[in-house]
Amino acid sequence: MSDTLLTASGIEVIYGATHGLLGKPGGGHKVLHGVDIDIRRGETVGIVGESGSGKTTLGRALLRLVTVSAGAIHFDGKDITQMPDAALRPLRRRMQMIFQDPMASLNPRHTIRRILVEPLLLHRLADDARSAERRIAAIFERFMLPIACLERNPHELSGGQRQRVGIARAALLEPDFVLADEVVSGLDVSTQAQVLNLMKELSRDLGLSMAFISHDLSVIRAVCDRVYVMRQGAVVEHGSCDRVFSAPADAYTRTLLDAIPLPRIEPGWLDRVAEA
Ligand SMILES: Nc1ncnc2c1ncn2[C@@H]1O[C@H](COP(=O)(O)OP(=O)(O)OP(=O)(O)O)[C@@H](O)[C@H]1O
Numbered sequence: 001m002s003d004t005l006l007t008a009s010g011i012e013v014i015y016g017a018t019h020g021l022l023g024k025p026g027g028g029h030k031v032l033h034g035v036d037i038d039i040r041r042g043e044t045v046g047i048v049g050e051s052g053s054g055k056t057t058l059g060r061a062l063l064r065l066v067t068v069s070a071g072a073i074h075f076d077g078k079d080i081t082q083m084p085d086a087a088l089r090p091l092r093r094r095m096q097m098i099f100q101d102p103m104a105s106l107n108p109r110h111t112i113r114r115i116l117v118e119p120l121l122l123h124r125l126a127d128d129a130r131s132a133e134r135r136i137a138a139i140f141e142r143f144m145l146p147i148a149c150l151e152r153n154p155h156e157l158s159g160g161q162r163q164r165v166g167i168a169r170a171a172l173l174e175p176d177f178v179l180a181d182e183v184v185s186g187l188d189v190s191t192q193a194q195v196l197n198l199m200k201e202l203s204r205d206l207g208l209s210m211a212f213i214s215h216d217l218s219v220i221r222a223v224c225d226r227v228y229v230m231r232q233g234a235v236v237e238h239g240s241c242d243r244v245f246s247a248p249a250d251a252y253t254r255t256l257l258d259a260i261p262l263p264r265i266e267p268g269w270l271d272r273v274a275e276a
Contacts, residue, residue, distance in 0.1 A: 007072075007073070010034045011070070014031070016028040016029055030233070034234070035058055041207065044210040044212060045209075046227035047214075049229060055215075059211060061073065095176070095178075097170070097178070098163075102162040108153060110154075111151055116169055139168045164195065166183075176209060178208055179211050179213070180211070185216065210223075212224055217259075226239065
């Protein structure tokens with residue numbers, strides 16, 4: 001078994017492409033210009049860059065949620081670039097996504113119980129509702145979520161609770177890969193620390209691979225092993241967090257680093273916030 005779980009090579013994405021004469025793509029707005037990225041098993045990789053640099057588009061391309069016009073994506077040794085939806089379906093459970101705004105992904109009219117039980121039954125990870133609820137109770141305890149939350153609708157939870165429910169929903173599906181897109185922006189620093197620590201624990205305990213998208217390098221510093229720095233739809237630099245933070249090779253990476261408040265550039269800042 002290769003130690004690489006997910007590889008993308010030469011990825012291009014064009015929004016609004018039209019098919020002209022002879023089926024050749026024409027027009028549109030190219031937002032990824034030949035991006036290469038690989039994610040190893042059990043590894044957490046950061047994707048950082050300013051707004052509009054293409055981070056979310058790259059994440060969505062990795063999960064086959066946008067069409068790529070060039071390049072190839074391999075997941076667990078399989079070429080999924082053009083895989084038909086029916087063949088892709090069994091792989092979907094293994095690739096989960098957690099969003100910045102969990103409200104957008106949690107059905108507002110359903111209780112948290114229903115939101116969590118249904119996917120477990122759908123994917124046959126639980127035999128019946130009772131066994132699904134036992135698994136949910138165990139994860140709630142671990143995530144320090146009050147069990148009473150199960151009866152509530154998403155808008156009746158705090159922002160931090162909602163984010164933890166979103167993570168719990170992804171974790172319950174036992175994925176191999178989780179894409180976390182700006183999951184802590186908009187939360188206060190101590191809630192950020194709680195959520196980030198939870199994600200670190202999960203990736204360690206479940207051996208998960210994660211891609212962490214953030215415009216904030218200090219968030220990447222707190223959780224990632226390696227980082228890809230993006231600008232204008234291309235990767236300008238990648239390497240271990242220790243190397244990129246201590247000796248950035250690219251002028252743009254240096255600009256991003258200069259924007260981080262000092263205490264948060266040090267390794268271990270998260271532990272200090274969590275202990276405070
Ligand atoms: N569905 C879409 N249709 C057309 N253009 C899009 C679409 N989604 C994104 N774009 C454009 O693609 C470019 C990259 O956007 P993307 O959301 O991937 O960047 P990002 O780095 O994730 O930005 P942010 O940090 O603001 O979320 C931007 O110019 C954006 O306007």
